[in-house]
Amino acid sequence: MHDEPHGRALLDVARKALLDEVAPGLAGRQRFVALMVANAIGIAMREMENEGARDAAWARALATITDGGSDPVASLARAIRAGAHDADPELYGALVETAAIAARTWKPDPA
Template sequence: MINQPETRDLLAEARQVLLESVAPELAGEHKYQALMIANAMGMAIRELEQREQGQPEQTDRAVRAYLSEQSVDETAAEAEANLARAIRERRLDGTDPALRSVLRTLTESRLLINNPGYLKR
């Protein structure tokens, strides 16, 4: 495959141009919107990187394993929704260390995409 850039690389380059060339020339609401777009592009880049590393599959396996141990019906596509439903319906023990571990894994996975700096604090 000759000269086919990766999606991540295209997003990273476009984000850099937006932040370094376009956004500085804008003011007010337009600058705010450009920065929001750059932030969304950064999130998409991090999500692509996580997929390349297999992170979503690992998180999904952790959720499915926990639900299986708790005898909560689920399919791979609905694991997180079923976990949330089981918590809302109080079918799971909120003090269970295994549940807390799964919730922490899910939260950290999301933070790595949405706000990676938070985990560094």
């Protein structure tokens, strides 16, 4: 059994307290720093939330590598530059998914 609340819930409470209770009373550089910390907490929360989907998408992309190099990402980049995966729908889909996950993590919709 895990203790409650979990890390993500704790980060959420800390972020809300920082935004709702601390930042409004600050000005200038202190306010900027508080908002920057709240943003970093939000990014970390979204990374935790998207970790499984991100890892699965990268695994699908890296599964297309055939050269067995020691750095799979570099091997994939070399293969793409060489045209080895032109018109590869599975790789394209996996890379589009990794980009969408990154976009949701780093710059989420304001809604």
